Amino acid sequence: MKVDNLIDGLTADLQPIQALPHPFSRALLWILGGVLYLVGFVLIMALRADVGIMIVEPAAITELVFSLSLFLSGAFASAWLSVPDKRGQPWVGRLPVIFGVGFGLWIAGRAFADPGEIMPHLDLHHCMGTCVLAGFGPALLIGWASHKGATTAPILMAVANILFVTGIGLIGLKLTCDDDSVGHMLLMHLGPFILAGFLIGLLARRLYRW
Amino acid sequence: MTSHWNELAQLSQQGDKRAYNTLLSEVFSYVRNYLVGGLSNTDAAEDIAQDVLVSIHKSLHTYSPDMPFKPWMMAIVHFRRADWLRSHYAKKKNKQTDLEDLAFQKQHVTEAPLAGEWKDMEAAVERLPAKQKTIFKLVRIEGYSMEEAAEKMEMTVSAVKVSVHRTLKKLQGEVGR
Numbered sequence: 001m002k003v004d005n006l007i008d009g010l011t012a013d014l015q016p017i018q019a020l021p022h023p024f025s026r027a028l029l030w031i032l033g034g035v036l037y038l039v040g041f042v043l044i045m046a047l048r049a050d051v052g053i054m055i056v057e058p059a060a061i062t063e064l065v066f067s068l069s070l071f072l073s074g075a076f077a078s079a080w081l082s083v084p085d086k087r088g089q090p091w092v093g094r095l096p097v098i099f100g101v102g103f104g105l106w107i108a109g110r111a112f113a114d115p116g117e118i119m120p121h122l123d124l125h126h127c128m129g130t131c132v133l134a135g136f137g138p139a140l141l142i143g144w145a146s147h148k149g150a151t152t153a154p155i156l157m158a159v160a161n162i163l164f165v166t167g168i169g170l171i172g173l174k175l176t177c178d179d180d181s182v183g184h185m186l187l188m189h190l191g192p193f194i195l196a197g198f199l200i201g202l203l204a205r206r207l208y209r210w
Numbered sequence: 211m212t213s214h215w216n217e218l219a220q221l222s223q224q225g226d227k228r229a230y231n232t233l234l235s236e237v238f239s240y241v242r243n244y245l246v247g248g249l250s251n252t253d254a255a256e257d258i259a260q261d262v263l264v265s266i267h268k269s270l271h272t273y274s275p276d277m278p279f280k281p282w283m284m285a286i287v288h289f290r291r292a293d294w295l296r297s298h299y300a301k302k303k304n305k306q307t308d309l310e311d312l313a314f315q316k317q318h319v320t321e322a323p324l325a326g327e328w329k330d331m332e333a334a335v336e337r338l339p340a341k342q343k344t345i346f347k348l349v350r351i352e353g354y355s356m357e358e359a360a361e362k363m364e365m366t367v368s369a370v371k372v373s374v375h376r377t378l379k380k381l382q383g384e385v386g387r
Contacts, residue, residue, distance in 0.1 A: 006260055007234045010267045016225035017271045083272050085285035150269035152289035210268055 020149060023079035023087065030075045030145055034168045037137045045130060045176040059110065060180065066106060067170035069099040074164025078142055081157045082149020093156050096163040107190075110182045127177055127188035134169035135193060146208065154208035155201060162197035169193060215279040223270060234263050241287055254294065261290045334384045338377060345370055346377045 020026065054060045073095035080092040142161045151157040173189045200207065215236070221229035241262050245255035265286045273282050335343060345363060348354040349370070356374075360367045 003238055003256070003260060003263075006263060007231060007238065010234060010263060011227050011231040013267070014222065014225060014227050014230050017223045019223055019274060020272050022274070083274070083282070084269060084289065085277075085282045087274065087277060088281060150265070150272045150286075152285050210265075 020082070023076070023083060023092075026082070026145065027075040027079040030078070030142060030164070031072060033141050034071060034075070034138050034164070037141070038168055038172050041134055041137075041172045042175050045133075045172070048176055048178040050178055051175060054174075054178075054180070057180075060174065062106060063103075063185075064171060064174055066099065066103040067167045067174065069167070070096055070103065070163045071167025071171065073099050074142075074160050074162075074167055077160035078146050078157065078164060079149075081151045081153055081160055082146055084150055084152045086153075093153060093160065096160050097156075100159075100163055107182060107186065111186075114182065127173065127179075127184070128192060130173065130176070131169060131189060131192040134172040135165045135196070138165045138168045139196075143207075147210075150210045151208050154204040157208050158200045158204035159197070162193065162200060166190070166193040166197070212278055212280050215283075216275070219270070219273055219279045220275045223273070223275070234266070237266065237283060238263055241283075244287065245291060248291075254298070258287075258290050258294050261294070262287050265290060331381065334381050337384075338380070342373055342377055345373045349374050 048054065077093045077096045080086045080089060086093055139161070142164050146157060146161055170189060170193075177184075177189070179185075179188075215233060218229045218233035218236075222233055238259050242252075242255050242259040245258055246252055249255050249258075262283075266283065269286065273279065335346065338346065341363070345359060345365075348359040348362065349356065354362065356367050356370050360370045363370065365373075
C-alpha cells in the first residue's frame, strides 16, 4: 500500500531530533538581538539633540510604550506561533494585533486632536531610508528564526513578525528623528513598515510554507 | 491512547524508529477516520492524512515532550485540511454544475462500490412503471413539492405521497439498503 511505503520511508529518514527550546526562551533571545541591533542603530544614527526634552513628553512616552509593546509582543507571538498548536495558548499570537490596534487608535486620536500636523512635506525624506536600516536587521532575524518552527497560522505569523520589526524601528526612529508630527510619523516612519507588512501578508502562505 | 502517543513521540525524537513507525501507523488510521466524515470522498481523506504524516515528520522538532501530543497533531490536521480544501475549491471554480448533471456526478463518485450503487439506482428508477417513475422524478430529482406534483399529475396530494413512499420502499429493496 502507498501509505505503508510512505511510513517506511519516513521511518528510515528519522534521525535523533533536538527539540526547539521553550518559546519563552526563544523570544527572549530575539528580544536581546533586537535590543543590540537598536543600540547599534542609535549609535550609527546618533541620538536626537532634544532627546532629554522628548523623553518626558506624555505623547512621546505613550508612543514609546506602544512601540515597546509591539516589539515585545511581536517576539513572544512569533515564538508561540512557531509551534503548530501554539502550546495551547493561542491568545499569545493575538497580542501584537491588539497592541497594534491600540496604537492605531492613538495615532488617529492624535491626528484628530491636531489636524494641522497631518500633512507632511511630500518629498523623499531621509527617514524613509533610515526606516529600512532600522527594520532590515530585525526583519532578517525574526524571519530566519520563525522559519525554524512550523506555523499553522502563516498570516498571523507575518503580522507578528512585522509588528516586532515595526516596534524596534519606531523606537529607533523616535530616538534619532526630531520630527514628532503625526503626519511625519505616519508617512515616513510607519508607512514603509505598513507597506512591507501588506506585501508580506499577501505572500504569507508562501513565505511561511513548510 | 493519548499518553501512549506522548511516549511514542518522545521516543521518536530520540531516534527510535520502531516507536516512530508505530506512531505514524496509528496516527494515519486515526486521522483518516477523523477526516472521512467531513469530506466528499475517502480519497481526499487519505491524501490529507498522508500530508499530515509528512508534516509531522517535518515538524517533530517543534513538539515539546512536556505537552500532550494529540492537540499538537490535530493542529497540523486542521491546517492541512484547510490547505487541501482551499486548493480543492480553487480548482473546482470552473467545474460548477447543476445537481441534475448526472454525468458530472458519476465522474466524481470515486468509490467503486458507490459508483456501482449509483448505476443500480438509475437502472432501478428506469424499471418503474411510467406514472410512478414520473412522480418520483418530479418530487425527488426535480424538486417539485408534493402539491405541485399533484397538480401537474392531476392527482390528490395524498396519492402522490403514497406513490413516492411506495417507490422508495421498492428501490430500497432492489438496491439493497
